[in-house]
Amino acid sequence: MPEIRVTPLGAGQDVGRSCILVSIAGKNVMLDCGMHMGFSDDRRFPDFSYITRSGRLTDFLDCVIISHFHLDHCGALPYFSEMVGYDGPIYMTQPTQAICPILLEDYRKIAVDKKGEANFFTSQMIKDCMKKVVAVHLHQTVQVDDELEIKAYYAGHVLGAAMFQIKVGSESVVYTVSGNLGHRKGCLVEEREEAPPHHHILCQGDYNMTPDRHLGAAWIDKCRPSLLITESTYATTIRDSKRCRERDFLKKVHETVERGGKVLIPVFALGRAQELCILLETFWERMDLKAPIYFSTGLTEKANHYYKLFIPWTNQKIRKTFVQRNMFEFKHIKAFDRAFADSPGPMVVFATPGMLHAGQSLQIFRKWAGNEKNMVIMPGYCVQGTVGHKILSGQRKLEMEGRQVVSPHLSLPALWIPLGWVEALGTTTCADGPHTAMLQLEVKMQVEYMSFSAHADAKGIMQLVGQAEPENVLLVHGEAKKMEFLKQKIEQEFRVNCYMPANGETVTLPTSPSIPVGISLGLLKREMAQGLLPDAKKPRLLHGTLIMKDSNFRLVSSEQALKELGLAEHQLRFTCRVHLHDTRKEQEMAMRVYNHLKSVLKDHCVQHLPDGSVTVESILVQAAAHSEDPGTKVLLVSWTYQDEELGSYLTSLLKKGLPQAS
């Protein structure tokens, strides 16, 4: 019996690294290979030892599929392929393949630089890993091997995000990890879509099945998979309307700029940044505003490059107008130079990274934090421990790392106290290297959080389930309580089984394989002659002879089967004796049987033959005296295999006895 087994190694009742093992009819696929940014030890990667236990990775796994470029979906990939030793194919869309290494490289640099981590994957490993990637086009059916095929569907969410259908024979699984459902929890170098813990998100179910400013809507055809695996982060979240959020965002930026303040918007280079840039560009144009808007150096070009390259992945409006005007070539948004941060007057700066944990955004934040006229707008979730997370949690005095040169002979205390630092808390010393001083920064600037996630809530997930019409649903990447709510909703509304395994738990779905059988025209005509039109929703019983030849199944009439196979027909009759206690004569007994059957089997032709026997279709009933007991009569019932059903029924009927004569 073929079965589907799903084991999340990550993202099972949690929102950490995504890594789901799916086994369909003996084929093993890993869906996503994410990392958890919250850890800097072994725990940041899924525990792959549960796979290696089954033998060599490359022998065990048929392929790895990556849904999109967020690190909690692809961050462990170089580790998995270059350090753990997976050497098989990795599938992802072209934009994901292009953008993935940038993020991985970014994270590697942060891990090695800020956290001083050794034994991390190297640039070369990222490259070698990316060389194992096979790019998949949308709606292209990719044959992984003779039995396993995959197909990508547009998911919106972020550039290049895809839902994947995995098919082995008649069984299929659809993985909709993003589909604008996805959020990217745990990513340090990118945005996350979740509200900080102290915020309650306002509600309105606006699942992004509609296009946003730069990406299209997720779409999948009615593929009726055996299983739909879907992310459920926003299972119970209802959000305020997108237009309200946009209006609010523009209002806040405008007010700050009007009063001469500076606005810092920490972003990740690709994705939401473009969305907000288009928004501000249009607003600036409409309002004829003069304050400069800047974007981190180099990243505008990079982002532009990818959006130009992957224009078919953007939404219809951008695609249509692209020939006349590239929406990503902004008139008001210029490249940022670090010297601009000290310029007087208002300005808006989009700077990376999005969580204020390093780099340009943190440098600018340090400079501007001390002025109450300024504002920082966090458009995404921030991982614990980052400056972004701290200020969103309401912290106004931040302990931050400063650095000073220390050698026994060269000591430069307090050289690095930038504007806004008010006191030094403590100093650590080390023998011969740079050491850090913990300093305190008072944040006077305004801090705003505005979620611009590529969102999907319960409504959106339900919509997708309705669209795909799966036989079973499995929820991942969400919190248990929220999943429970959604699970009930799905089970009630769609009457399908819904599962929510924890990490390490295996869900096994027995599947009933549908075996295609060809039916002969003759047999079909005979069925049609009975006057019943076929109805796709009502299964119908059809009698015939099944011929299995060369892996093909055909149902034909028995006559045709005999002819095709060159066989002679043999009549096979089943015979059964029914003993009834009755002292009457055989003829009288036969008449009673006739009367009884005639009254019960009204739709059948019941005959009493001159020789005393009774027939019902091909069934023959004869009454005889018992050789040893004259008080007992024996009813001999005989029927052909064609009337097996009726013969059995009739026998059971007679065994119950005949009604008493009136």
Add this chain to the structure above:
Amino acid sequence: MDPECARLLPALCDVLADPRQPVADDACLEKLLDWFKAVTEAGSSLLLLQDHPCLVELLFHVLKPQDLSSRILSFALRLAGIFAAQENCFQYLQQGELLPGLFGEPGPLGAAAWAAPSVRSGWIQGLHSLAQHPSALRFLADSGAVDTIFSLQGDPSLFVASAAGQLLVRVLDLALCGPAEGRISLQAWDWPACARKIVCHLEDCLRSKATPRVMQALHVLTTAFGHCHGLWTQGLWVQLSPLVARLLEKDPVPAPHALVDLLLSVARSSMLSSDPGLWETAAQTLSHLSPTQAGPLAAGILKLQDCPQALRIQAFGVLLQPLAFVLEATAQAPGMPGLLEGAAGDLMAMDTLPPSKSACVGLLCSALAHLELLQPLPQRPSPWPQAPLLAAVVAILRLCNGSAAPSSEAGGRLCAMLGGCVRVQRAALDFLGVLSQGLGPQELVTQVFAILLEYLVSPDSSPTVLKKAFQATLRWLLSSAAPPGCCDLEPYAQLVLGELLSVLRKRLCSPCWEVRDSGLEFLTQMTRHRGGQAGFRQALLASEVPELTRQLLQDPESYVRASAVAAVGQLSSWGLLAAPSSPEHAATPQKTPLEELLLVLTTDSEGFPRRAVMRVFTEWLRDGYADVAEDPERFVARVLQAASGDLDWEVRVQGLELALAFLEQLLGPCGPSAAAPPGALAQALQALCRVQLFEFAFRSLFDCDRPVAQKSCDLLLFLRAKATPPSNSQEVGDGPDVTSVEAALRRWQAGEQGQLPQQARQAASRPCGETF
């Protein structure tokens, strides 16, 4: 504990105990546990609990029936385990009946919360932490925990089930290892009750007809023999090995993977590998399991340092069998040596390979992978059948690309199964590359190069296959140590070089970046090793490859640009980057490679190519590349100027690396008696000032990125070692110059960054002994 943390602890416990304040992220609880673990490892848990009663209150709080989240309950269980790992603290918690409440029947075991895998996992981890002392063992035995652990071995969560198995091993080890270890009998029936109970359970599992139960026992034993080295492991093996051997009587053999893991774990254990019964069981296992199942055991046996020769032969036979079948099925003419001669060879039947394509592919791939890992090992089987293996791999590659013309029915079947199979191609090419270490007879070497060229030329080769084909070709071309009886490779290499460069030219123009990149990596390595050989130089210069490589510096893909940088670096080092000969280029003066790479360094938007340039420049400087050697000061100045302003910290680090190389050239390598002679030092320091090395180094000290600052420290310390005679090294830093350097740096830091800190520079350029 930090006073600040101590102050925060009650508030933290309040938050954790309050169900209205859900903890959003498991990661923070994990980290909190890490912190508690560190605190308890550094000091007394008992004192910690006595000083902070809020912790015990928190643990009591979770015992109350309430709507507490499973993650907090799990956290509390683990926390209690961490505290109770110290015996006095365990007793303290026991007095309060806290531990039975948490880990016994009245605790989560009987509650609805037990349904959450995180709670079950927390329960196991808590017990694992506390299982450190005799009191804990008594507690485990008396509380009925061991029975619960038995049942958790079959938990639906892999994580919980696996942790339960590990906990059983921990309990066994605790019961049998300790002060009384020497007195522990080798007979399991004399062991303490708790250990006996576990052994009985394992026996029951091994006798069970249910495969999952057998598997649980095998996993526990594998962990025990893999991680524990007490004498008791011998007793356990003696007791259970007959039951393990009896598993082989079942058809099919239950849990073959787990059985193989167990046998290998026992074989690797120094305590147990002397048991002759083990080798007998291993031999039986090899013959009972299917070739796919037996492969890992065979490979594991062959990697052992010590094991019976007969078993090694049998194991090698298992790995060779699939390849032997291929060889026989594709043999064109008799006379070719087979892989399995004698009895093993005769046994080889037509149905050696599995009937289904995927199973056949899987078997071949794993056999190739195991052999690939074995080949370089000193304990690999000897004699190593190099020639037939080569023939078999070539045959497999031919079957895969359709160039084989099998005459037998089996060959035809193989052809149909392997045709176009990328997975087998990759595995075979990897193994073929490894086989270059042994070379082979002339005819086979010709075939090897021919098939490699076929793969490199073929438009059907996927990028991953091409990469492996390039790597295998490189290994064969660079293999020069020809053992006696094998042909000299050089003539073949020369023969294929022309064709190879023509393929490379084509591949460098591939629309796939992966292919262009693999081609460039191949070229770089070839040039690095063969750049001085006349034949290679001649062939390369006659091809368009160098010019194409130069053009790839402008490739749209940054990885390719980086590889092109490395290739240009190598080609230039060997003088193989000739000026273009075409007339259209004649009018415009051609940039030198140095200028081209400088352009990449200053203009490329991606860090990867810029870092590649820095690596090449450092190599050039160290190796005395002609363009650099002409005027090293100018070269270093230009590079440092570009690197110091780079946004990528790794480029800046490499800039400092280059500066260090420059220093070494001027002052000699670092060593114990490293001080440079005064005259040379003065000159060197002046040169360093001219190339503005000090500006770069001082600025780097304050770099936002830690590795840059660290590298700068390394550089300055190196310079100090060179500038200071050993006798003065303790006194330096107390002199008046330090103040002036500091003052200069402060001013510089305060806003004169563009300006050279004159005083610092003067101080730095002063002769030895006066500064640093």
